[in-house]
Each structure stands twice: as C-alpha cells, then as structure tokens.
C-alpha cells in the first residue's frame with residue numbers, strides 16, 4: 001500500500017485511549033457459571049470467566065492461573081487449595097471448567113484468578129465466591145406439603161381453573177449466633193417467601209416453569225441476614241403458576257411446597273428445618289383467586305395480619321397436608337427468576353360514559369399495575385387489561401380469547417390503600433378501572449415491567465427514527481415475552497414456549513439481552529418434553545403436547561444450542577442435549593422422510609402476508625411455500641449443524657452419517673424442486689429460493705440466478721415488501737445484504753406501508769405484531785405482542801448495519817469481522833454490545849462524502865475492520881493496528897483491543 005503525505009493528512013486513525021505502556025492490566029467481571037458470586041451451583045465442574053482491560057491497545061492474554069479454596073485465608077496463604085490450575089498457557093478467559101478435588105454438597109468456595117498478557121501480568125483478582133447446592137438426593141429431608149382440598153367458593157380445576165393462594169407458616173428458633181443460613185425451596189407453581197415478615201428475595205413466579213412430570217426446579221437463597229436470634233418465622237405464599245395450570249387440568253395438581261432451611265452456627269453445629277406436617281396452612285387468606293390468564297382477586301377483608309411473623313395465632317389454620325411428590329427430577333434452577341425490571345407511569349386517563357376510567361400506559365408492556373387509591377369498604381375495584389382500544393375508546397378484548405385479564409381488589413375499610421397482585425401478569429397498554437367513585441390521578445398507577453433477570457447487553461440507534469422505533473418495539477416485545485421461558489405472547493390464553501417463534505429470533509435477542517441462562521434452561525424444557533419415540537413438542541414445556549413431527553418448529557432446539565455456543569462460547573447445551581437431538585434426527589429420518597425428502601410440515605411459512613388483509617393465513621397457492629421445501633431445507637441445515645455438534649461432543653464417529661445423508665438430500669431436493677432453466681425452487685416463492693440459498697442447497701454456479709429470482713419476486717410482485725412468514729423472514733435481511741442488495745433490505749426495513757414492521761409502528765404499535773396485518777385480521781389470532789416476525793432483523797441491525805459480527809471461524813467475538821453495510825439514506829448508526837470479553841462499540845456517520853467511524857473492542861479480542869475503498873480511509877503504523885490490507889473493494893485493518901477513530905476528512 002502506498003501512503004502519501006496528503007493521504008496521511010486527510011485520513012486519520014487516532015487511538016483515543018491512552019497509548020503509554022506500563023499501565024496496569026485489569027481483570028474484572030468475575031463469573032462462575034455466568035453469574036457473579038452465585039449461590040447454589042449444581043454442576044460438578046463450575047466454569048469460570050473474567051474480562052481483561054488496560055489503557056493500552058492490543059491487549060491479549062497469554063496465560064492464566066485460577067485458585068480455589070474453602071476460605072479466603074486459605075486462598076491467600078496458598079495452603080490447602082482445592083485447585084490451583086498452575087500457569088495455563090492459553091488466551092481463553094470464557095467458561096474455564098473447575099479441575100480440582102470434587103466439590104461438596106452445600107459448601108461455599110472462594111476463588112481468584114490472575115492472568116499474564118502481552119502487556120504484563122495482572123494482580124490477583126479480588127476474591128469471589130460461590131456455593132454448591134444439595135448435590136445428592138439423600139441431602140433432601142423435606143416433605144412436599146400444602147392443602148389438599150379445594151375448599152373455597154368457586155374453586156375448580158375444570159375449564160377456567162380457579163384456586164385461592166395457600167399460606168404456609170412455621171415458627172422456629174435459632175438459639176446461637178448464626179454463621180450461615182441457606183434456604184432450598186420449591187414452591188409450585190409460584191411462590192413468595194418471607195422470613196420474619198421480610199421477603200427473602202425480589203424474585204417473582206419462583207421457581208421457573210417446567211414440565212413437572214419430568215423436572216421440578218428449586219431455588220437456593222442465602223438468608224443469613226434475615227434470621228433473628230431466638231424466635232423466627234418462615235412464611236410462604238403459594239400461587240398457581242403453571243403447576244395448577246390456567247385451564248382444564250387432568251387432575252388437581254394443587255400448589256405444593258418443598259423447603260429446607262439449613263442453619264450453620266458459628267460454633268460449627270448445624271440445624272435443618274424442613275417442610276413437614278408440623279407446618280400450618282390456610283387458603284383463607286386475601287388472595288382468593290390467581291390465574292395467569294384471568295387475573296388475581298384480592299379480598300383485603302381476609303388479610304392475615306402478621307401471619308409471616310412470630311407470635312401469629314395460627315390455631316385456626318390447618319395442619320399442612322403431605323402432598324404427592326411431583327414425578328420430575330428435583331433440579332436446582334440455574335437461570336435467574338423474573339423480577340420487576342422497570343417501572344413506568346401512565347401517560348393518559350379518560351373517563352368513560354359508564355363512569356369507568358381508562359388508563360393509558362403509553363406502551364404495550366408486560367407485568368402488572370400497582371395501585372394507590374381510595375376505596376370503600378366491601379366495594380370491589382376492578383382492573384381490566386387490553387393491548388388496544390376500540391374505535392369508541394373502550395377496551396378491545398377480542399384478541400385475548402378466553403383470558404379474563406381482570407384483577408379485583410376489595411377494600412376492608414374506607415380510605416386509602418396500596419395494592420399490587422403477586423401471581424399474575426398481563427400484556428397491556430390500557431387498563432379499565434371500575435368501582436371508584438372519584439377520578440384517580442395518574443400518579444396512583446405504576447406499571448411494573450416484569451421479565452427474567454438478565455443484563456441488557458445491546459444498544460442500537462440510527463439516524464432513522466422509524467428504524468429506532470422498530471428497534472424499541474422489538475426491545476419491549478422481546479423482554480415482555482420472557483416468563484422463565486420464551487413465550488409466544490403475553491396476553492391471551494396461550495403464553496407458551498412455541499419453538500418455531502425462536503429458531504432465529506433467539507439469536508437476535510441475544511444481542512440485546514444476555515439471555516444465555518434462560519435459553520439454556522429452555523433447551524432443557526425441550527428435552528424434558530420429548531416423547532420416548534424422540535418427538536419434540538412444538539410447545540415446550542409441553543403444557544400443550546404437540547408432537548407434529550415437523551422440522552421447522554423443533555429446529556429451535558438445534559439453532560438455539562448453536563446460538564449459545566457462538567454468541568456466549570457456551571457449548572454445554574450442545575454436549576448435554578446431543579443424544580436427545582440425535583434421537584430426534586433419527587426418529588424424523590425413520591418416520592418423516594421419503595426418498596431423502598422430508599415430507600412432513602404442518603404450519604408452512606406461518607403468517608406470511610395474505611392476499612387479503614382480513615385473512616389470517618393466505619389461501620393463494622402461489623404465495624404458499626411447499627411444506628416439503630421448508631422441512632427439507634431446514635433438516636438439511638440441521639444435519640450440517642449436527643456434524644459440528646458431533647465434533648464438539650466428541651462423537652466424531654457420527655459425522656460421516658450426517659454428511660452422507662446431507663449429500664443425498666441435497667441431490668434429491670434439487671432433483672425434485674429445482675428448475676435449472678429458471679433457477680427457481682418449487683413455485684418460486686421468496687421463502688423457497690431464500691432457504692435453499694442461505695442453507696446451502698443451491699448447486700454451485702446457480703446462486704446468483706436463484707438470488708435474482710428473490711429480487712424479482714420481491715420487487716415486482718410485492719413492490720419491495722416482505723412476502724415471507726416466520727420461515728423466510730429468518731434469512732431475509734441477511735440474505736439480501738449478503739448477495740449485494742442492501743438497498744432492498746433497507747427498503748424493507750424502512751417501509752411504512754403494508755406489510756412491514758414500519759406499517760405496524762405507523763399504526764401505533766409499540767411492540768411487534770403476530771401478523772403483518774394485525775390491525776385488520778380476525779381477532780382469533782392477532783396478538784399485538786409477538787416477536788416471531790422479527791426474523792433476522794435484529795441480527796441484521798447489529799451485524800450488518802453496525803458491523804458488530806463474530807468472525808465465522810471464531811466463537812463469542814474473540815475475533816470480529818466489522819464490515820458494516822451502508823444503505824443509501826442511512827446517515828449514522830451507533831451501537832454497542834457487551835460480549836463475554838467486554839463491550840464492543842461501533843458508531844459511524846456518513847454524510848456528504850464525510851465518513852467517520854468509532855470502534856472499541858475489548859481486551860483479549862481482535863477484529864478485522866473492513867471499509868469500502870471508495871471512502872478513502874487509509875492508515876498505517878498506528879498503535880493497535882496490526883496490519884492493513886487492500887483488496888479490490890475494501891481497505892482492511894486488523895486491530896487489537898482498544899478504541900479507534902477512522903475518518904476520511
């Protein structure tokens with residue numbers, strides 16, 4: 001490359017961060033099993049991770065050393081270490097497994113790490129800790145308890161189920177100074193726990209939902225700080241959650257509690273308090289009904305003042321019944337529970353002719369509403385929730401189907417009260433309140449936004465307000481659909497873990513949120529829901545058991561496992577589920593394959609835009625993609641994935657089988673569906689051609705011709721609009737960009753007319769709809785808060801628009817390829833993503849010939865930065881830039897960690 005003085009003057013690359021050497025190298029964000037100082041780890045070899053940073057560019061780790069001990073003192077003295085990894089020459093800092101003497105049930109451990117880098121060594125990190133859970137089934141001494149009967153008015157487990165909450169309590173003494181107290185607890189379906197009247201945590205809907213015949217989760221809490229000397233009381237409220245389910249149960253799986261409180265005293269002695277028949281129970285408390293579809297009813301006249309504190313008179317309560325032990329394996333929950341993650345205030349209130357009021361939250365949100373109001377004794381106040389209003393300003397409830405979405409509070413006296421339900425959530429923007437005899441103030445309502453506890457890892461903003469609105473809608477929709485599993489929707493009588501909705505979406509979500517633990521958990525739900533024959537349930541946990549034996553929905557099992565590995569460097573799910581995945585692959589091959597074509601498909605390219613805006617599903621054969629095309633291309637992609645999974649799982653012997661079948665399928669598929677004259681697949685839908693292309697089935701040499709058909713169809717038949725449903729949309733934005741038509745991708749991303757994400761936003765959507773025509777279609781299926789139609793949009797935002805992309809040969813952003821696309825009409829993008837190595841930032845502007853790009857990549861990573869040659873950016877010899885290459889179209893810089901500024905003016 002030739003560098004002239006003028007190019008040096010006009011083009012600059014400035015290292016913003018300090019460039020002096022000899023600065024300290026920091027090691028921070030220590031994690032065990034992805035959590036900070038976790039309590040109750042259940043794996044034999046917990047994995048450690050950390051991040052490295054320094055003030056100088058191009059920081060790389062050269063070795064690390066981890067030490068583990070039973071006490072901080074031992075760690076410091078280096079004596080009696082349980083594990084000293086010694087100096088390991090390696091640049092790995094993500095999920096390094098423990099390799100010391102076996103870890104023991106319930107014990108607490110301490111660890112530290114130091115690293116060597118190309119800029120010198122770090123100090124020892126601070127000392128962090130974790131504790132193990134009960135590792136042996138025999139450690140459990142507790143009994144499942146509860147109240148065995150339906151004993152309140154209207155209670156039923158048929159049809160719309162109804163049940164009051166159960167309150168359980170037990171007083172106990174802790175007569176010596178306490179060193180450590182740990183509670184192991186499973187309150188099915190949902191529980192709120194107290195010690196001495198204080199909540200033991202802010203967790204909501206604990207424990208996580210599961211298919212209980214296969215698995216039951218429990219949580220572990222360190223409650224040392226809550227115990228008092230001498231007398232103590234533990235109190236648990238049990239709601240229904242998904243255990244005493246919302247509709248029609250085969251049998252009354254009544255809420256049940258398993259609790260074991262282990263107290264270690266300072267003198268080394270120990271006591272264990274367990275749930276058993278010495279506990280008292282009542283269902284005559286204030287929560288007289290709770291059902292996630294129908295709402296919560298709270299009768300303040302039945303409040304049990306002081307029930308969770310010492311000295312409460314429980315003589316009228318019942319002796320706790322021993323409940324049936326759920327069949328599932330008792331398992332410690334590794335993913336955090338839900339919490340209130342944000343609070344928002346309403347933006348408007350209107351009075352209705354019937355004296356009711358409608359509150360507008362200004363945002364379709366998921367969670368619940370806390371109220372501070374004035375009531376009259378015995379006069380119920382009713383809250384009803386909806387996503388949309390009808391034209392006359394009343395609530396639109398048709399799309400909620402049978403969900404009753406009604407919270408009711410009955411005051412025990414006249415005057416002020418504050419209330420918030422415990423065991424329900426709603427998907428809503430609007431709330432209608434009745435039973436008040438005055439106009440309430442907006443300040444009386446607080447929207448509590450509830451979803452799984454996880455970090456927001458991504459930020460994304462552009463110069464285009466519509467794109468920003470769509471991103472915001474996606475952000476609200478994604479988090480609103482996390483309820484211990486990814487749900488299809490949060491409002492109607494469904495709210496299930498539908499697999500097809502997340503095949504690719506989960507990957508996009510993983511930029512915005514660190515959802516690794518949630519999705520790890522969901523893969524276990526999928527395996528737990530598998531049939532003995534190998535079928536995967538399209539809904540997992542299988543509250544609806546749907547063994548369709550399609551490929552397109554179960555594919556989520558594989559794609560999500562792959563995502564966890566590629567985005568977070570976590571291959572544990574791949575290894576753990578490999579046998580079950582293989583079983584499903586074989587089952588499908590045996591039962592749904594004919595002449596190397598997968599023939600089974602139920603849903604088609606679900607929710608593609610129909611020919612008439614009133615329809616839910618298209619009836620037009622020309623728009624519909626052949627199910628065998630969907631199933632075969634997707635199964636083919638799974639065979640390729642399984643080859644990689646086999647390698648990662650040490651099952652190399654399986655690889656040849658997958659590859660041979662893949663080769664046979666590709667041949668059969670092209671023979672059956674490909675027309676070499678026209679370069680069309682099947683009836684030439686965008687989805688058919690796109691899946692064939694992106695999943696690698698197109699015969700060599702035909703790629704651009706097949707792509708030309710995608711372009712033609714999109715432009716000529718759909719006026720530059722999306723024509724795909726849930727399947728095609730998973731590849732649309734990346735596919736158009738990859739083959740050079742960023743302009744069409746950008747048009748689709750910014751369309752305001754039907755069908756498009758922009759159309760939804762222009763129609764007032766603050767989340768993403770289930771249907772492209774969600775405003776006009778039949779209410780039977782038009783949730784205003786689904787995320788499946790996002791397809792690969794979020795991935796495209798981050799990888800293609802922002803240029804934050806993991807190099808294909810690398811894992812978890814150890815090496816990046818930063819090569820944004822620059823659509824005409826887009827002036828700037830500013831994005832960041834907190835990867836497992838640290839924060840990656842990319843912010844570019846391009847206007848009137850001036851181009852600027854700020855990049856930051858974290859310690860222990862590197863990147864190839866690719867800029868179109870025509871932008872005229874050159875640079876050399878700058879700290880952190882390892883190399884500069886010129887290709888025909890691009891200038892490429894190979895950079896180490898640090899912050900960089902590229903510009904052409």
Ligand code: BGC
Nearest residue numbers: 488489494498500501603788
């Ligand atoms: C759900 C979808 C799901 C679909 C499958 C719908 O009712 O809401 O998200 O994937 O059914 O048929």
